[in-house]
Amino acid sequence: MKRKRLSTVAVLAVLLVSAVAIGVSPSVVATDGDDAGDDKPTATKLTPGSTATDAIIAGDVDWYSFDAEKGDRLFVELTALTEEYDQLRMEFYAPDGSELGEVSESTGNPQKLDVDRGPTAWGGDIAPASGTYFVKIEPWVSDGTTSTEYELAVETKSLDADRPGDTPPTAVSIDGNTTVSGTMSGQDVDTYAIDLTEGETIEASIESETDALGNIQLVDPSASEYMHNGYNEQYDLSGGPALNDAFSYMASENATHYLRVYPGNNSKEWFTRSSSYELSVSVSSNESNIPADEVGDSRSEATTMDANATTSGTIFGTDADWYAFDASAGQSIGVELTAITANEEDLVFSLYNPDGDEIGAYPNDALNPAYHTDRIATGPGTGGGDTAIQSGTYYVKVSGAGPVSSTAYNLSVQTRPLDDHEPNEQPSMASSIGDNGSVDGVMTGSDADTYKIDLDKGDRVRATLDRRGGFGIHTELLEPDTPDTLQSESEWEYDVSEWTVEGFNATINESGTYYVRVYPVENGVYSFFETVDYTLSVSVAGNGEESDTEETPDDETETPTEDTDTQPKDTETETEGTQTPTEDTPTDEQMTPESTPDDSTQSNGDSVTKSDDAGQPDSVDTESNDSEREVSAPPC
Structure with a gap:
């Protein structure tokens, strides 16, 4: 399930609550009128674990504050109590004024309520620092006369103060052979940095009290700072979410890689729960594992191959193999690519003309995809091609459909006059x-x-x-x-x-x-x-x-x-050249x-x-x- 941090638009919660009257909990201290603070300096102080009620109308703003320690799990819940209500929104701020809040994409945005989800908005985050946190509530619209009564609940839970950061720039470094412990919740992600050398094999596994909160993923060195809190397909090196509790990967470059521990379920239930885990990592170096990739890595360094021949290669990580072959104007070009390693990693290829422009015709009713393998749907083979418009050197580029561990392939190029x-x-x-x-x-x-x-x-x-x-x-x-x-x-x-x-x-x-x-x-x-x-x-x-x-x-x-005349002239008199x-x-x-x-x-x-x-x-x-x-x- 994918999750992302709220943007600076600052909409952590929007109430679009169905017309359902909600009773006030006996633990809630009701107030009449507007008693909450109207700005951050006058924010009404709340004790974590307590609730407060108030009413708000268009043009009004209510501020609340509460204290939390670094690494605490934070959870905030807003519930409408009025049968007739205006839409409300809630924003959530750290001590330094930056906005917080994680969004669960599996349920849309749980902070943006509609009638299908009921009368409650919720969300949370992990406290990045010790200090005072703030919640801001205001109507979604600037006009209106309806007074909406609501209940606000705040909870905190101590996890691990020295927890790793969510993203690669805030990752905690670990050695190649180690076991680390941590605590995970529905709005959390722990990121660890590990240096790998080309040819080294990393093996990792995780054990968690709750399977739904203990998943691991190896992330490509090029991973950006922004990464949502669920599985990140774009940067995955560990084989997909099916291998979320253990994987093995051989490094294709000398670089810092990232191990992420993330929740497999980030619904409301898991935002309020936590689970401890142990992450075990081992790295082995074997000279025979070092890939001997002698194929050119760019068009200018392309490896020459004969037309109407087959060659073999292996793709590692984000590697790309370039091949060059000659074709004459008017010849047909057919390229066939077959992944031969027994894994689920798919490969792609591209075809380029002598000018470096990508070319390639597409079949009209191909059950098999052109130019990329699809092992699950159609198997390890694919093809493509075109007609040579000019004579010269043409190029084929082979790479992974995404980062791959190690996938061998056969590549065939066929040219023929038409x-x-x-x-x-x-x-x-x-x-x-x-x-x-x-x-x-x-x-x-x-x-x-x-x-x-x-x-x-x-x-x-x-x-x-x-x-x-x-x-x-x-x-x-x-x-x-x-x-x-x-x-x-x-x-x-x-x-x-x-x-x-x-x-x-x-x-x-x-x-x-x-x-x-x-x-x-x-x-x-x-x-x-x-x-x-x-x-x-x-x-x-x-x-x-x-x-x-x-x-x-x-x-x-x-x-x-x-x-005109009643009859044409030739029917009135038979001329000299007319036949009977x-x-x-x-x-x-x-x-x-x-x-x-x-x-x-x-x-x-x-x-x-x-x-x-x-x-x-x-x-x-x-x-x-x-x-x-x-x-x-x-x-x-």
Whole structure:
């Protein structure tokens, strides 16, 4: 359970009490009116173990004081006694004027009451020095006329005057082989400092009268001054809260480490209780334990490894291992990391390009996480990768998901060429589709291929994708202003096509350069090491934007209106070049506008073959503007 010290906002207690009438204890001396002091110099003196009652309204402040010795456990409880009440807040101060008070995150902030927790606010701390302590009570709001009667109780309990501090800067130093005794309560933390040398192994265990108040944790040397009073995951070196009564750890650096004794339960019950403990520590030095880490610790010192090879290493503490390998532009890069030590420590890796920028594509439906192991959920292995945009030296950094004791691993890097169009990940790198309207490509799970095509307003586009083996892939048509920020997945916000099982259909509403994109779907992290061959075919049919005026069909295809002759001229008189309908020649009823010879033979000179089977229904309005266009993304 996590706990933290109150901030300087100074809200140790806020009463939001439910409307429950509370009776006055017989030991409470009731007063009428406002008898408590209105400032610190006039604070009403209380004896620890006693209670006081008073009433307060908006604009009023009540001060109380009591004496405590260094190391005492302090506990303060505030209870509303009035059925109709205003919100109150309580602040708690040390003799030097600094604010005190621990907060239990397991129950929210117990000093901030609401109707779910009942009519009592509570909190406490450990006395940092001997002297007079103060409690300040005031309404939470500045206006209001309701008088709220309350009861205030103060308790102190002697623990250990020479107790260690809560944080690393106030820790008590101990030797490598020793046993120390102390006392713990729900608002307490004891911190011990111990110097360790790289390769030394520390073993620690704790015995406590009450298990809930006796937990230990080894904290990283980089731990900050602020640490909440529960388990601190950020700095943990001892293996997690499951190992809260004993652990073993081999140091990865020469530094001062910190042993923390903390409460496993800091509810109200444990704020008022205490338990003694004994902490046993032993440190052993064994030359064979000293890690021989010859892998570079930075990008500039990276250890060279061959592509399509496997290497091994070990991560200690906050260590990081850097590797360098060469790749050519257009090659796919796949990285596989496997933790091989039988423990629960997870590892992560990052991939960097020759410029030092972090790269790496993410799978679309990975059940296994990419770039980091998750032993509990998916096991000790993980993977990741990308397509090399430039030739040069690439880098892999391996480290612990958090500080680790000692975790060995295997690292594999695979590079392979894909196709002649690579790299074509972004619109600025797009390849042109060939004159025959089709292109052959190769894809991995971390890849995406982009092809450009010039289209005119009114064009109808059909794309089909023939995939041969491997994971699933889809295709989409992206608008001309698509930016160079595409990922290895669908970019539906720029997609102007309608997905089909074979590929897509689209009607063009604006002339320009469009991008046909092929991307992986349903690809887990290990598809980064697989390839899929495909053929993309694109056909275009329909008029260009200017076709409405320059290639308007002949009069015989127009529908008569009231302002024209009853029949078109060609039906009144048979001209010289007109054929008489035969069995092989369609009649006027059969020759619909959709099947006129003019439509089937027209071309605007695009390198892509245009035909009358673009796959788009003739009822689609080719003159609709961009705002009327429906954009749909393929299912994932």
